[in-house]
Amino acid sequence: MSQDTDTSQNPHHGGCFCGRVKFRIDGPLFPALHCHCGQCRKMTGFHMAATGALGTDLTFETDEGLSWFRSSDVAERGFCGTCGSPLFWRAFGSKYISVTMGALDEPDRIEAKAHIYVADKPNWYQLCDGLPQYDGDMPAVAAARDELAKKNAQAASDN
Numbered sequence: 111m112s113q114d115t116d117t118s119q120n121p122h123h124g125g126c127f128c129g130r131v132k133f134r135i136d137g138p139l140f141p142a143l144h145c146h147c148g149q150c151r152k153m154t155g156f157h158m159a160a161t162g163a164l165g166t167d168l169t170f171e172t173d174e175g176l177s178w179f180r181s182s183d184v185a186e187r188g189f190c191g192t193c194g195s196p197l198f199w200r201a202f203g204s205k206y207i208s209v210t211m212g213a214l215d216e217p218d219r220i221e222a223k224a225h226i227y228v229a230d231k232p233n234w235y236q237l238c239d240g241l242p243q244y245d246g247d248m249p250a251v252a253a254a255r256d257e258l259a260k261k262n263a264q265a266a267s268d269n
């Protein structure tokens with residue numbers, strides 16, 4: 111894909127339902143992943159569809175509604191404290207941030223790539239779009255996460 115036709119390129123705009131969180135992303139976005147893990151299902155009401163970006167590419171036009179919730183030992187989730195829209199997921203120490211597809215103003219510029227944590231998916235809905243399905247993380251993502259965890263553990267033991 112050339113730079114000219116890559117519609118994932120910047121800028122992307124997005125925000126929450128009520129408008130108290132508005133952001134722009136000046137950089138490429140990842141293809142979207144559908145996550146079926148229990149945390150994403152609780153947080154979103156269905157499964158989570160999210161793209162991702164470099165954290166440094168994300169700037170807020172307004173973040174007066176933004177709240178963060180530590181959702182596990184390794185990550186936190188950003189949402190609007192007024193209207194409740196789920197917006198972000200980020201692993202502590204990671205340079206990347208996941209952005210919910212629902213938050214984007216023009217989500218059709220992003221393509222979906224795969225389903226992850228399909229082993230946790232309940233049976234009441236089916237996956238029929240033909241995208242690859244992984245029981246857990248995508249292998250490449252899992253490798254990057256393990257690398258990050260190693261680095262974090264090292265940094266912690268250096269202190």
Ligand SMILES: [Zn+2]
Binds near residue numbers: 127192195
């Ligand atoms: Zn809101």
Ligand SMILES: [Zn+2]
Binds near residue numbers: 145146150158
């Ligand atoms: Zn998930």
